[in-house]
Amino acid sequence: MxxxxxxxxxxxxxxxxxxxxxxxxxxxxxxxxxxxxxxxxxxxxxxxxxxxxxxxxxxxxxxxxxxxxxxxxxxxxxxxxxVVARVVLQDFTGVPLLADLAAMRSAAEAAGRNPNVIEPLVPVDLVVDHSVQVDVYGTPDALRQNMLLEFARNRERYQFMKWGMQAFDTFKVVPPGVGIVHQVNLEYLFRGVQNKDGIAYPDTLVGTDSHTTMINAVGVVGWGVGGIEAEAAMLGQPVYFLTPDVVGVELTGALREGVTATDLVLTVTELLRREKVVGKFVEFFGAGTASLSVTDRATIANMAPEYGATMGFFPVDDKTVAYLRGTGRLESEIEAFEAYFKAQRLFGVPQAGEIDYSRQLKLDLSTIVPSLAGPKRPQDRIPLPEMKKTFASLFSAPVAKNGFGKTGAQLSERVRVGYVAEQPPADNQHHSQTGLPRHEREMIDNRPTPDQVDTGHDVGVDVGHGDVLIAAITSCTNTSNPGVLLAAGLLARKALEKGLTVKPHIKTSLAPGSRVVTEYLEKAGLLQPLAQLGFALAGYGCTTCIGNAGDLTPELNLAIVQQDVIAAAVLSGNRNFEARIHPNIRANYLASPPLVVAFAIAGTVHIDMEHDPLGLDRDGNPVYLRDIWPSSEEINALLPFALDPEVFRRLYRDFAKDLDLWNAIPAPVGQVYSWPESTYIACPPFFDGFSMQPGTIGDVKGARALLILGDSVTTDHISPAGSFGEGTPAGQYLREHGVERADFNSYGSRRGNHDIMIRGTFANVRVKNLMLPPREDGTRVEGGFTLLDGRQVSVFEAATAYQQRGTPTVVIAGEEYGTGSSRDWAAKGTQLLGVKAVVARSFERIHRSNLVGMGVLPLQFKGTDSAETLGLTGTETFDVLGVDEELKPQQDLTLVIHRADGAIEHVAVRCRIDTPIEVDYYRHGGILPFVLRELLQGAA
Structure with missing residues (x-):
């Protein structure tokens, strides 16, 4: 054509x-x-x-x-x-994707084909931002020490990335210590309008992180996909999706004094979750939208996954152009960008009535109030004045109603902890630091400790319910926004002037999304006040929000577990799902950076900040939040520091120049990876037995339930994430391979090794498998367990046994199955465990797509059917009938339930293979074999 x-x-x-x-x-x-x-x-x-x-x-x-x-x-x-213009990756998802590409080259070579046929056809940027952990905090050298530990742990991964840089022409890496992928994308990777062969076109992309949507703030259409879909996009496949509904959100009015962009996005998240925008495009319009800065828009766009939308899109206008200029883009790029969007008549924020939307919502910005969200989900907003009352209410509410199941009388209980004055070893104190310079090894071993920071205090500490133990200024959501970061710095300075402090046992950290942030905070004179309160620079990366908060001291952990303390974390992030921030901290709240500082000072979330003081000044007088809250005028006076084009150009011109640890990593060479023995990188098994002809698809017969799960099971529950112990299947595997506990690292860092990841799938400590009988007190066993022949075993052990017997398995689930980050391993691990189908009440968009991409059949209950209404216990066997070569998207299939008493029930379920191309993927055993066959046939 x-x-x-x-x-x-x-x-x-x-x-x-x-x-x-x-x-x-x-x-x-x-x-x-x-x-x-x-x-x-x-x-x-x-x-x-x-x-x-x-x-x-x-x-x-x-x-x-x-x-x-x-x-x-x-x-x-x-x-x-x-067809997207480019792809962005973060390292947790990018490393397994690179491993898949390397495995495809190995498979091509084994098939006697040219392995170089496997090459990304669009530019790919991998930003290493998920690997740094907050092991060291509150000290001037925390950044350097955490990076030393990061490189000691991740050396094999970084070598593999460097191999990828030299093996693939279009694969680039932004090294550790530069920033968070979404902020780097906004500040640097996004160049405006692209052009190829003299034809200009708008930037579009997909990314292997659900918060890729932050780029929607500058008029870029893009969203998060699983690594599986991203890989296909890199290799020339279009991203296929059904035409979406588009919900228009008209913003009117203006934010009131003292209200932040974080408060706005938490309100938007609550509103849009309630309005059920899952899987839809959300597009903002109206005068209130036009009044927002690009960085405020970025805060809202970033959290699209939290409100469930595919995108949270903002059109291009004068503010977009000003942002490009303020962040140091070339004038030629800016001129082409503005001219292009005007030529397409796409310039400017539409007003009411100009666009046809599927549905319109309206939000008056003047109604927004200071807020937090939690303790378990980002959509559960709490107005700041109601925080004390809400925590007390949830404290005594039943666990089944999202509470903590305590009694009101227990709320005031406190535990005395014999606090040992050292920062937690996690896996750093005893880590093998071979290859590090002696002075840097000594710096790790001799770092300052809390008793040195907090001179004159008893090393013992009281811990009570609601006590803040982690306070983190972190995450792409807010560290991309100078307004809230400057507010945090101003509040810290005012707090110090009043003589307020943060107790040293509270794990405080500042982990910005780019080096630009610390530059403007320093120029504004605010970096030092933050550090004095404990918010010293700890790293440039996701840290706490992704589960890399690092550990607490053993004494605190022991006290929390033994006394069942409901401790709290407050972070400026976007995710607060159970066990994500820290496995022992059960109340996790999202808040603006200045509120993070305020709650760290208060030391508790059981506080009404309108009426209760944060602390006492030097004269013993109460200091309230209003006494130290910065005004808009104070913040605006410092904003020019944040948009200095020369700073952006200097820091991004040659971002690896000063990164000595990265530059010292040797780079392997060759077009096909040699797969040296490693517990970090292993050749994935997805192409084992590969042939150019796909097999046949058919019914699933005689399957057993591996797990029966309730509602809101997230990819955090499914996919391996965070740390793990020696007693876990993954820990046992590493110990068998000679790896010391101190060197385990995290699941995220080991995503390139399927043997570890499969052992961590469904192993989250908060997984509740309803197949397991309740305890005598009515509570459920938590963790990665199931039943095998009536015995309680790990999910991995049961799955292995079923695979050895040749028995297929299914997972049964409730509403919103797979909500959360775009984790390809949630689908890969499911497939490798031998699961043939997942039957749920409803699916999150990315995870449903990923299941199909791995050849796992997603099925949706119809009407009121559920595991509960059908009385499923895990003693049944299941057939899925109607799966054949004539399979059609979204057709009805039959789930046959064979009960233990011999009864048989036929239940209609909807096949959630949604599009014709997904049928092709499923027929080929997944998207990766499909793409490999297509590439090799095209090169024949």
Missing amino acids: PHSLHNTLQSFALPGGGSFRYYSLPALEAAGVGPVSRLPVSIRIVLEAVLRNCDGKKVTEEHVRQLANWQAVADRVDEIPF
């Missing part, structure tokens, strides 16, 4: 002279193809990609017509092939 479809290939002029060609959406509308100008802006950007990539094969003229005639309210049956 000619690329001049409907004469849409036209030109636009640049202000400084010259021009670019582009595929004109106004010309498409003028040709009578569809009412393009009434479409949501996000749909129009996808339409441009479909139009530009129309080749008559994967992308056809019919696809163009379907999307150009998108209806605001319609059945969503049209499958859109979306």
